[in-house]
Amino acid sequence: MTMDMVESQQDDSAVDSVPEGDAGHLQNQPGQSQISPGSEVSVAASSAGRGSPAVTLVQLPSGQTAHVKGVIQATQPSVIQSPHMQAVQVASIADESAESEGIIDCQKRREILSRRPSYRKILNELSSDAPAVPKIEEEEKSEDEGASSGISAMAMPTSLYHTNTGQYITITQGGTIQISNPASDGVHGLQTLQMTNSGTPQPGATIVQYAGQSPDGTQQFFVPGSPVVVQAATGDMPAYQIRTPTTTLPQGVVMAASPGTLHSPQQLAEEATRKRELRLLKNREAARECRRKKKEYVKCLENRVAVLENQNKTLIEELKALKDLYCHKAE
DNA sequence: TGTTAGGACCGTCATTGATC
DNA sequence: GATCAATGACGGTCCTAACA
Numbered sequence: 114m115t116m117d118m119v120e121s122q123q124d125d126s127a128v129d130s131v132p133e134g135d136a137g138h139l140q141n142q143p144g145q146s147q148i149s150p151g152s153e154v155s156v157a158a159s160s161a162g163r164g165s166p167a168v169t170l171v172q173l174p175s176g177q178t179a180h181v182k183g184v185i186q187a188t189q190p191s192v193i194q195s196p197h198m199q200a201v202q203v204a205s206i207a208d209e210s211a212e213s214e215g216i217i218d219c220q221k222r223r224e225i226l227s228r229r230p231s232y233r234k235i236l237n238e239l240s241s242d243a244p245a246v247p248k249i250e251e252e253e254k255s256e257d258e259g260a261s262s263g264i265s266a267m268a269m270p271t272s273l274y275h276t277n278t279g280q281y282i283t284i285t286q287g288g289t290i291q292i293s294n295p296a297s298d299g300v301h302g303l304q305t306l307q308m309t310n311s312g313t314p315q316p317g318a319t320i321v322q323y324a325g326q327s328p329d330g331t332q333q334f335f336v337p338g339s340p341v342v343v344q345a346a347t348g349d350m351p352a353y354q355i356r357t358p359t360t361t362l363p364q365g366v367v368m369a370a371s372p373g374t375l376h377s378p379q380q381l382a383e384e385a386t387r388k389r390e391l392r393l394l395k396n397r398e399a400a401r402e403c404r405r406k407k408k409e410y411v412k413c414l415e416n417r418v419a420v421l422e423n424q425n426k427t428l429i430e431e432l433k434a435l436k437d438l439y440c441h442k443a444e
Numbered sequence: 445t446g447t448t449a450g451g452a453c454c455g456t457c458a459t460t461g462a463t464c
Numbered sequence: 465g466a467t468c469a470a471t472g473a474c475g476g477t478c479c480t481a482a483c484a
Contacts, residue, residue: 395469397455403471404453 392468393456396457399469400455400471401453403469407471
């Protein structure tokens with residue numbers, strides 16, 4: 114819980130992203146509260162746990178008591194965080210501190226104001242108070258586990274190469290070849306090949322079979338540092354053939370530059386191009402992830418709006434019921 | 445049936461905060 | 465200061481519903 118949440122806790126009895134059907138199971142604030150300034154109906158006590166309706170003992174002016182089911186939920190952090198909110202909270206903090214720290218506070222306030230909200234942070238802080246909302250890190254972890262057979266090794270690649278067909282080949286330390294097709298979408302464009310004869314070179318060809326979407330056309334590429342050529346043939350069951358390279362490169366083969374062996378300006382240019390394409394690939398994936406988080410954040414906000422609207426409606430009904438009860442008892 | 449407006453999605457660039 | 469990740473902005477493409 115950060116200070117960002119404090120202000121919203123005071124402002125509204127916010128509820129987190131919960132199923133809309135649970136909106137009615139709300140509880141009263143502990144302690145006394147007045148229904149309205151004009152009435153003398155006081156709430157003497159309330160008792161309820163989270164998720165169960167609270168029954169409140171209402172003391173009427175006539176001395177009679179009534180049991181009322183409350184709808185006000187305990188204070189919860191707000192989903193919404195904005196620079197404005199942060200400014201208000203920082204200002205409130207500054208009020209409590211000594212004036213001698215005013216300059217430092219102003220600087221900190223300016224820094225906080227300039228920061229943009231992070232969907233990851235927002236949702237993580239939200240989920241820390243609402244178990245119903247999955248944490249993004251946990252979600253990503255589960256996603257990684259789900260795709261562990263093909264993607265997890267991507268985290269520590271040994272080498273990354275770019276083919277003439279726009280694909281990226283990652284050679285991991287375990288001898289796994291990963292082929293990423295930027296044109297396809299995420300996981301579907303990633304293919305993992307296991308070099309069955311890696312470490313024990315054998316004469317002749319090695320057929321590597323894999324399951325997945327096949328790229329278009331036959332593709333060949335070199336694996337620098339390894340005396341092999343990987344040749345990909347497409348079809349219903351594509352096969353990647355790893356063989357010893359011949360003295361002349363096959364037509365269409367692109368020899369990827371190995372880091373640390375750049376000499377000519379052309380190689381430098383190729384290295385720059387490779388770095389640029391790698392950066393674009395990373396940014397492409399980052400943008401995709403950012404959009405996903407943003408959609409999740411918007412959904413969370415929409416859920417909260419629905420819950421608050423439901424809560425507001427229930428509060429109005431409760432107020433009306435209390436007024437009717439009060440009028441009935443007064444007669 | 446062709447046209448068009450609107451939405452969803454994506455890739456790229458620029459910017460900014462965080463980290464080393 | 466360099467590098468990287470996250471995110472806003474912008475433009476492009478594709479799909480779909482509405483309409484003449």
